[in-house]
Amino acid sequence: MSNDSDPRPETGAAAQAAQSRDLDVVVYGATGFVGRLVAGHLAQHAPAGVRMGLAGRDRGRLEEIRNGLGPGAAGWPILIADAADDASLDALARSARVVISTVGPYARYGLPLVRACAEAGTDYVDLTGEVLFHRESIDRYHETAVRTGARIVHSCGFDSVPSDLGVYRLYRKVAEDGAGELTDTTLVVSDLRGGISGGTVDSLRMQIDAMKKDKAARRTGLSPYSLSPDRTAEPDLGRQSDSSIVRGSDVAPGLGGFLAPFFMGPYNTRVVRRSAALLGHAYGRGFRYREVMAVGSSPLSLVPAAALTAGMGGLVAGLGFGPTRKLLDRVLPAPGDGPGEKARANGRFAVDVHATTTAGAHYRSRVAAHGDPGYAATAVMLGESALALALDRAGAPESAGVLTPATGIGEPLAERLRAHGFTLEVERR
Structure with missing residues (x-):
């Protein structure tokens, strides 16, 4: 396994060529549910002069999507590309400065495009929440991307922008205040209203199957440092559980009740730990991180927690057992399905990152937004991630390789999200 702890880019011909591409941003998978939402966001909000394109397998469907995006998208070119055709992906990567991929499950379709972008020095963003895909992307293509200057930034949606930026901006504020380093840090989902996608369920099925068949995959999936550049260099902090019920008062003063494990925590925590490692463990050698969700403020909240x-464990177990999987498949959303426009508009989320520092100070970072977190809000996060790389790259951290939202984009993304109504704030408490 490669040690990818140094993400500084080398000067390469491919990186230089990326500055003179025909297009700035291309949405690959624009005919899918989330792809259409991302394309719609960019059609409405991309600054004038940004050269956009749509890519996928079916020209007719792509033209239909483009026609529905309004006059601003009328001149967007169509690019034909297929995950099974390396030549078409190479051409796609060479055409654009940034490629957005919404084609999942990524373990099935994602790696060929990551390869093409890494080799071409093309920046890339996606919305994966698949730890095994992310790990394989690191092992295969991090060093290539460092050499060419490409930024391969996974997980630019609800997985895992709120978590990663929330902790990153909290770390920056603590450092600015001279208040020491982060120690116990907990993200609390304080408000959540939204649906689950068929694509997310399909990705979960694939990961469960892979971990059942392969012991190495199971070890990777269960390790808290499965995305770290060098797991042997991680601090020995003892057991870090992503599936424990937590007492609110153990997280922050004044926080009541009990907190249940957040169902996206097993992935998000690994992304945040990768960010910490890529930044040279700047968060602190005693940085411990977990994610939970509020279910009530009274002692009785232990029951719903x-x-x-138990329900989360039951879903995973049920999808891993043939007879129950067939039953669950009848009620869970199918790939390509998602909530309607009204439900997407009525969604929302808020997460609070609570931390104690080595100096004994207490801080809270909040990330919140209106819109279904997995759809409406994710379309904004993914689209603005691409625009930040295309237009604000100079303000992002100096890095290349397989990165995270914090280490690949950082503050320019936070500024863009704030301009679209997101709350991003940090306070000492």
Whole structure:
């Protein structure tokens, strides 16, 4: 396994060529549910002069999508590309400065495009929440991307922008205040309203199957440092559980009740730990991180916390067992399905990152937004991630390789999200 702890880019011909591409941003998978939402966001909000394109397998469907995006998208070119055709992906990567991929499950379709972008020095963003895909992307293409100057930035949606930027901006504020380093840090989902996508369920099925068949995949999936550049260099902090019920008062003063494990925590925590490692463990050698969700503020909240924890375990177990999987498949959303426009508009989320520093100070970072977190808000996060790389790259961290939202984009993304109504704030408490 490669040690990818140095993400500084080398000067390469491919990186230089990326500055003179025909297009600035291309949405690959624009005919899919989330792809259409991302294309719609960019059609409405991309600054004038940004050269956009749509890519996928079916020209007719792509033209239909483009026709529905309004007059601003009328001149967007169509690019034909297929995950099974390396030549078409190479041509796609060479055509653009940034490629957005919404084609999942990524373990099935994603790696060929990552390869093409890494080799071409093309920046890339996606919305994966698949730890095994992310790990394989690192092992295969991080060093290539460092050499060419490409930024391969996974997880630029609800997985895992709120988590990663929330902790990153909290770290920057603590450092600015001279208040020491982060120690115990907990993200609390304080408000969440949204649906689950068929694509997310399909990705979960694939990961469960892979971990059942392969012991190495199972070890990777269960390791808290599965995305770290060098797991042997991680601090020995003892057991870090992503599936424990937590007492609110153990997280922050004044926080009541019990907190259940957040169902996206097993992935998000690994992304945040990768960011910490890529930044040279700047968060602190005693940085411990977990994610939970509020289910009530009274002592009786232990009951729904326990029920939610059991339900999450039951879903994973059910999808891993043939007979129950067939039953679950009848009620869970299918790939390509998603909530309607009204439900997407009525969604929302808020997460609070609570941290104690080595100096004994307490801080809270909040990230919140209106719109279904997995759809409406994710379309904004993914689209603005691409625009930040295309237009604000000079303000992002100096890095290349397989990165995270914090280490690949950082503050320019936070500024863009704030301009679209997101709350991003940090306070000492």
